[in-house]
Amino acid sequence: MTVHGAAHHPPYAELHRFGLRLFIASEAFLFGVLFAARFYLLGFERAEAVNVTLGVVLTIILLTATWSSHRAAAAARAGDRGAMQGQLLLTMALGVLFLALVVVEWSAGFREFPISTPYGSIFYLITGTHSLHLLIGLFVLASLFLQARRGRLGEGDVWKVEGGVAYWQFVDVVWLFVFTILYVL
Amino acid sequence: MATATPQVERRLGASGLPFAARGLLWGLGGFVLGAAVVAIIRALAGVGAWRADQAIVVGFLFSVPAFVLGVGAWETWGRGWFGLETYEYDPPGWRRYFGFNLDHKVIGVQYLVTFLTVFILAGAVAMLMRTELMDPGRTVLGPASFTRFMSLHGFLMVLVAVTAVPGAFGNYVMPIMVGAEDMAFPRLNALSFWLWPPAILLLLASPLVGGWDTGWTGYPPLASVNNLGQIFYALAFVVGGLSSIVASVNFLTTIVKMRARGLTWGRLPIFVWAILLTGVLSLFFTQSVAVAVTMVTLDRIVGAAFFEPLLGGAPVLYQHIFWFYSHPAVYVMVLPSLGVMLEILPVFSRKPLFAYRWAVGGIIGISVLSGVVWAHHMFTVSALSNANAGFMLSTEAISVPTGLVFLSAVGTIWRGRLWMKVPMLFALAMVFNFLIGGITGVFLSDIPADYQLQDTYWVVAHFHYTIVGAGIFGLFAGIYYWFPKITGRMFDERLARVHFWMMFVGFNLTFLPMFWLGLNGMNRRIADYQPELAPVNLFVSLAGFFLGASFLVFLWNFVVSWKKGPPAGPNPWGARTLEWQTSSPPPKLNFEGIPEVVGDPYDFAPDAPRHAEIEVGGER
Amino acid sequence: MSGRRRDLVVTGALWVVLVIVGVLVVRSVDLLPALRSEEGAEVDLAFNTLLLYSIPVFAFVLAVLLYSVVRWRVDEPETGDQIRDVPAFSWGWFLVSTALAGLIFVTPGLTGFFALQSAATEEPDLEVRLTGVQWHWDVEYPEAGVALEAPQEILLPADRRVRFELTSADVIHAFWVPAFRLKQDAIPGETTELIVTPTEVSSYDADPNVRLQCAELCGTGHARMYVPVRVVEPAEFEAWLTGAAMGMGGDGMDMGSDGMDMGGNAGHDEG
Ligand SMILES: [Cu+2]
Numbered sequence A: 001m002t003v004h005g006a007a008h009h010p011p012y013a014e015l016h017r018f019g020l021r022l023f024i025a026s027e028a029f030l031f032g033v034l035f036a037a038r039f040y041l042l043g044f045e046r047a048e049a050v051n052v053t054l055g056v057v058l059t060i061i062l063l064t065a066t067w068s069s070h071r072a073a074a075a076a077r078a079g080d081r082g083a084m085q086g087q088l089l090l091t092m093a094l095g096v097l098f099l100a101l102v103v104v105e106w107s108a109g110f111r112e113f114p115i116s117t118p119y120g121s122i123f124y125l126i127t128g129t130h131s132l133h134l135l136i137g138l139f140v141l142a143s144l145f146l147q148a149r150r151g152r153l154g155e156g157d158v159w160k161v162e163g164g165v166a167y168w169q170f171v172d173v174v175w176l177f178v179f180t181i182l183y184v185l
Numbered sequence B: 001m002a003t004a005t006p007q008v009e010r011r012l013g014a015s016g017l018p019f020a021a022r023g024l025l026w027g028l029g030g031f032v033l034g035a036a037v038v039a040i041i042r043a044l045a046g047v048g049a050w051r052a053d054q055a056i057v058v059g060f061l062f063s064v065p066a067f068v069l070g071v072g073a074w075e076t077w078g079r080g081w082f083g084l085e086t087y088e089y090d091p092p093g094w095r096r097y098f099g100f101n102l103d104h105k106v107i108g109v110q111y112l113v114t115f116l117t118v119f120i121l122a123g124a125v126a127m128l129m130r131t132e133l134m135d136p137g138r139t140v141l142g143p144a145s146f147t148r149f150m151s152l153h154g155f156l157m158v159l160v161a162v163t164a165v166p167g168a169f170g171n172y173v174m175p176i177m178v179g180a181e182d183m184a185f186p187r188l189n190a191l192s193f194w195l196w197p198p199a200i201l202l203l204l205a206s207p208l209v210g211g212w213d214t215g216w217t218g219y220p221p222l223a224s225v226n227n228l229g230q231i232f233y234a235l236a237f238v239v240g241g242l243s244s245i246v247a248s249v250n251f252l253t254t255i256v257k258m259r260a261r262g263l264t265w266g267r268l269p270i271f272v273w274a275i276l277l278t279g280v281l282s283l284f285f286t287q288s289v290a291v292a293v294t295m296v297t298l299d300r301i302v303g304a305a306f307f308e309p310l311l312g313g314a315p316v317l318y319q320h321i322f323w324f325y326s327h328p329a330v331y332v333m334v335l336p337s338l339g340v341m342l343e344i345l346p347v348f349s350r351k352p353l354f355a356y357r358w359a360v361g362g363i364i365g366i367s368v369l370s371g372v373v374w375a376h377h378m379f380t381v382s383a384l385s386n387a388n389a390g391f392m393l394s395t396e397a398i399s400v401p402t403g404l405v406f407l408s409a410v411g412t413i414w415r416g417r418l419w420m421k422v423p424m425l426f427a428l429a430m431v432f433n434f435l436i437g438g439i440t441g442v443f444l445s446d447i448p449a450d451y452q453l454q455d456t457y458w459v460v461a462h463f464h465y466t467i468v469g470a471g472i473f474g475l476f477a478g479i480y481y482w483f484p485k486i487t488g489r490m491f492d493e494r495l496a497r498v499h500f501w502m503m504f505v506g507f508n509l510t511f512l513p514m515f516w517l518g519l520n521g522m523n524r525r526i527a528d529y530q531p532e533l534a535p536v537n538l539f540v541s542l543a544g545f546f547l548g549a550s551f552l553v554f555l556w557n558f559v560v561s562w563k564k565g566p567p568a569g570p571n572p573w574g575a576r577t578l579e580w581q582t583s584s585p586p587p588k589l590n591f592e593g594i595p596e597v598v599g600d601p602y603d604f605a606p607d608a609p610r611h612a613e614i615e616v617g618g619e620r
Numbered sequence C: 001m002s003g004r005r006r007d008l009v010v011t012g013a014l015w016v017v018l019v020i021v022g023v024l025v026v027r028s029v030d031l032l033p034a035l036r037s038e039e040g041a042e043v044d045l046a047f048n049t050l051l052l053y054s055i056p057v058f059a060f061v062l063a064v065l066l067y068s069v070v071r072w073r074v075d076e077p078e079t080g081d082q083i084r085d086v087p088a089f090s091w092g093w094f095l096v097s098t099a100l101a102g103l104i105f106v107t108p109g110l111t112g113f114f115a116l117q118s119a120a121t122e123e124p125d126l127e128v129r130l131t132g133v134q135w136h137w138d139v140e141y142p143e144a145g146v147a148l149e150a151p152q153e154i155l156l157p158a159d160r161r162v163r164f165e166l167t168s169a170d171v172i173h174a175f176w177v178p179a180f181r182l183k184q185d186a187i188p189g190e191t192t193e194l195i196v197t198p199t200e201v202s203s204y205d206a207d208p209n210v211r212l213q214c215a216e217l218c219g220t221g222h223a224r225m226y227v228p229v230r231v232v233e234p235a236e237f238e239a240w241l242t243g244a245a246m247g248m249g250g251d252g253m254d255m256g257s258d259g260m261d262m263g264g265n266a267g268h269d270e271g
């Protein structure tokens, strides 16, 4: 951020935190619409073929990733750059594992509930949208990791890590809803 | 972290290409890459490498980020993601408009010029449509091309209506009005603009693949079975929607967090309130239209079943999702312009904005209610279902907050001293036009009357009265009002008056008879009609050409005055809000010092304190 | 003080004049075309009531606008009266507009809606199935076993309650006979219905609004996706229907087909 000596200007972190909250609220509406579409099209029906075990595994992975991302933010606040990078790396690894399992799940799913069925359409749309967001989260974490390694994350940039982690955790929380309405209900 | 350096500029000079050109190149590369990815995946899956619709969708989705990086986001932003140093794009002269510039004033001008261009193009398409409709039977277009041109006109104009006023004035004027030196997130701001050129170019290219024929609403199943152009429409909607969301995060943060000291909510200029609520609407509703058109696209390109009845899908679901966005979008089109209107009326009446609190309450009320009225577009889906009654109630309830905007408008001019300069003419015309638009909308909200009126020219007339009569008139009101601020020059008053009267008379002569046409059996979106309706249609067409000609007068004045108009000075209208308390055009950081708001923006009493003091060279 | 009163009085007078002019204009211009169905009366009542209500509202704002522009126009900027609000007026405006919105919601809104709903529950005299097809209408009279593909004309009996069952073979279409006033979408995969009682003998040739017009954009042929309607005496209708049923001959051959493979059933009578 350029340091312009002049006008009234709240701190960088406050500004960005507010903007991120707005964006997350907007994203929540996106998933809200998708979830509403699921109930409009399918009522409370669920495909028997959905692999609930895999769903539970995916949920555990993301919950772990939520924890490790939380540790990364804490490390950033404490100024422990090494720990922060480690936790970021762990979080990203869990994210990649998650995506890999989604690919496995999809390739099995294509046979059981193809996209040409209403259930299949909704399933792939919602999990696909979620995975896309996870991918964006991965990109953000990777960028933070790179910036930290090149020493471009200074004292004043704790917010950047917190922001990236907040977005990541939002995507994790969305997964809990996805899991509930696609696997459990 | 972004530091202004001349390096980027030099690099530009070396290549001789403005960044916009490099963006197109990178965008093309991105497209090829995306299409190649599809081809490889298809080849691996053994289903034949080439499939046009899939290649276009993925190619375009790759080309947009590539384009944005190419126009300069790479240097100003992208490098930072990899921990590399970033530069600001800030060349002198005309080049500054052709790259990823972070100055909100540059971005405002980019929006203004881009969407004026789109407006003129879409208006030219309207001229073509009215030529076809001059008499029954075939005139110049066959029914197929008519339907496609109608769709193109409708969608381009919707984009103009949604984007032009917040894009141009929300960006240029609003930050100055709140006393900020720029928007909260300059890079997001530039991103929101640069997402538009790919979307617009895509739409302009859509006739090459036969366009699309669903109108701007894109209802499936028609949208699932027609030309490839439907995909262009969907992609443009998604990318434009992303731009809207990004822009609204920026507007909201700027207004909430960056106001000058002393600029309390009760002193906030009404235009800023309008932009604030517009931002709220875009932020929460835009995704839903992206979801709707994405689902149609998936039905088309991967055989999904969302709206395909034969596969168990539900076509009506689309309409719910679509209108859940698109009714609030109607207010995204109109609220900023109403804000412009209420900004102008006090200045040229030299009187405080009447019932300021009621007006703010009206704008908020409209926004809140607009989220619960969507199904009024769907009364005829299942005409007698009980849910319709609820939507009739919520829709008619919106007339109350809308009425408060009128309260403020007529209360402001009453006992004012009406200085009839051109911005004032436009603002007064808006009161008149929007009154007709609003009242005729009440007929549509009434279920029994809607039985006859739905999908007829009554609807066409009604929404043109609101969206052109208020939205686009507000765009021109704003252009004339802020032209001296943006360009530092004054426009030709005489030509501007000619433009106003041609536009006002032409507009009313064009659209007023359409109410009658709708009642008398002319349904909308048709290339042909019953011979009995010929005389009125001929009249409408001729009036439409007159309306179209008014914009030639405008264009001439706009271009010539921008280049050669006499200097306007900082405050030609004697207005009080902050943008008039700095030079025209304002300096890079908008003010020579730190503005502090100390008074009301609309207090025109001779002994009133100023709206704001600017501490020159002061330290906080 | 007297100046203020004069402003109010003149504006009020202007309002009254504008209302009178408005009523006269609305009376003299034939806004609605001839009505030819029983149910449509509710639609016209709603429309005319709303029209009546809207005249004073429109005239009020217009009167203030016109009077202000004439009375307070200046050539050089000059300070206006610094009035920020007149609470009584603002509250009055708010309450009156709320009351008006409530009024129109109840009547003609709800009253008309309920009237249409209850009319729709009464037993119909005749069933007709309509299927929208890009770009023509297929018509079926199931009770008589008559199915007509893309007929040149749709016959209906006068003074008989007709229940239309609507669906679509491809994209969304909509039923609209402008002279009947009613409109209902025909949606693929769903059946919707609409009940109409034509009131008098009429035909497309006499009134172009007696036509079944597709009202929902359905592609290239949408504009010309209409078919003339002919409303005849019940006896004549019965005779025609019986004849048509015999013509069907049990093998499903339909006599109404014009054998054309495109262009639908619209406007063959035009040049
Ligand atoms: Cu609406």
Ligand SMILES: [Cu+2]
Pocket (backbone or CB within 6 Å): C172, C173, C174, C214, C215, C216, C217, C218, C219, C221, C222, C223, C225
């Ligand atoms: Cu149609």
